[in-house]
Amino acid sequence: MSPQITPIADTAQDLELSERLIAPDGSRVPNARLDPYIADVDPAQLRDLHRDMVVLRRIDAEGVALQRQGQLGLWAPCQGQEATQIGTARALAPQDFVFPSYRETGVIYARGAEPGDYVRMWRGEEGAGHDPAALRVAPLQIIIGAQTLHAVGYALGIRHDGADEVAVTYFGDGATSQGDVNEAMIFAASYQAPVVFVCQNNHWAISEPVAVQSQFPIAGRAPGFGIPSLRVDGNDVLACMAAMRWALAHARAGKGPAYIEAVTYRMGPHTTADDPTRYRDDAELDEWRRRDPIARLESHLRGIGELTDVHAAEIRSAADAVAKEMRAACLGMVTRPPLAVFDGVYAEPHAGLERQRDEYAAYLSGFAEEA
Template sequence: MPIVSTQRMDLNAVGLPTHQLLTVNGEREPHEELDPYLRDIDEAALGDFLRDMMVLRRMDTEATALQRQGELGLWAPLLGQEAAQIGSVRATQSEDFIFPSYREHGVAWARGVKAEDLLSVWRGVNPSGWDPNEVNIACQQIVIGSQALHAAGYAMGIKFDGGNQVALSYFGDGATSQGDVNEALVFAASYQAPALFFCQNNHWAISEPVGLQSRTQLADRAAGFGLAAWRVDGNDVLAVHAVTRAALEHVRSGAGPAFIEAVTYRMGPHTTADDPTRYRDEAELEHWRTKDPIQRLTKHLQLLGADVKSYVQRGEQAADELAAELRRAITSMPDPQPTALFAHVYAEPHAALAQAEHEYLQYLEEFETGESL
């Protein structure tokens, strides 16, 4: 397969401005619209952002290694997207309900999902991994874009019930070409539902560049559906945090649904079954390495005169502790029993399902007795 460039068009040439607060060198740029949303973000909060992103990167690295070692069936890396996930989810309220795709590991972890529960799905031990009602985040959605419809429907329910929550949906640039996402935007706009759609534009939908599937900025599409929209540097954790707060304020006030395009980059493969060297050149990858979100925040802390070494050490310690616990949990996780396949399919007893379970257990017994059908 030939390598395809993402530079089919200059996506920065038209459309909404791409909000940025931290340059790649860590310099803080003033921003009249966004600065008010960061008044409570002090040095300690910046240190927390750094720790969170370091832990998330280590979890991603550890999960990739576990997959290579045969402990996981598959893994969808998020390397390079730490700021987009941490910056946004830390702006939400606990009662807001989140509908993620299969790459929002950091969003789930920040919401209180244990890393081992997150990885148990990719190991094939659990069908879901956690109870969505305990952490107000749905289980990861593999079907591209389906979670946008779930968020729109949930948001409509919030409005009908008179609630003050917001339903958030995360998806990638490729999902914006799916009918589900577009239909979700239509329903959310039509009902003025309290929904926020967060698109992580990581430039590649597997091997398809974003410049091929969209001849304009993805955030520009929101206006056609009647949604307020923001475009933000997805590798700038401060800008992402501020923009998400602004969008949530807009939605929560009853002004209608909103859309955020976080411009970031998928540094690793689409999944561990993918080989990005077949379609992506090294020069493009190197260009995005200079925009690394963790390095950018570290440089900003240095410019503030903070004790960066202590913040980094704290992040490394937290990352090491998570990695050790994750590996211990994964490698000692028991395999599910055959009957687990039939559990929780229906809320009430179901005759056809019971019959299927009975026949399946009889089938398994044949291997023990040596009998054949």
């Protein structure tokens, strides 16, 4: 007989069905399942996690500002999802390889991104945005869910090579409705690939609420594929770290894939091309503001006497410095000439490509005549 699964009725119930270690008011919550995975985390590490989230939020705000000022074509905000991204990314081993979607600014930050790496792709400049080999993070993926297949393919290679690595892929709740994600889970389970699936359930797939796509917890789908899963409060950075450590240990031990659903919230728009006021109620946003992941950890740290006003000010100053470097890197980028898009397509001369170059040159010259 199948177990009874309770449908999600409202936000409060949604959160109560999630594992957590730090409550929204900052108090520490004992959790027999998660506690063993964060037994080594001391106050200094908690302060580092707090700093990471503050810096990430500042990077995100700068990205939005740069787009609004015409310096970027687009930006995908991650405000509200800092705990999920920082908590899981800080649990990774250096050799692990990440396959992100387009919103994982915090993941590339945690993996050592340079100031220009945050904006290069969104500005439309040459390159993948960052060096995948240096960060061990694949290029940001715009096609919804496609990165999950890439992660499983890479994980199959890990298994074939016998390497001490785990592939990790991030995606949103909306992506779980895509065939790619489900196909990736089938392959991962069938071949026991060392891959961790991280679903950031931020409650909105552009303008579609998660309740329309899934009336039951998304983590409940994974066991149907033979993949163990864990559902955590995605605004609790400590719970997110513990969940990722659990999943990584499972995959690294040769037990196959693992799945995490982090229940969080997208505070801003889907992208800077979106207007969430057209579909989202202000009361819902206010409710989630009271569960802010940064404020939660700050309350916890102040409660245990590990965060002062002086330290908090130093963190804000450091965050501003990172944003300043990011802006300078963005404004200092030199865009290649338009015809350079044809360079390096083929190793040898190609008649078809030359014809296209000439046609594009003629097209561009038309604008010059108009000017």
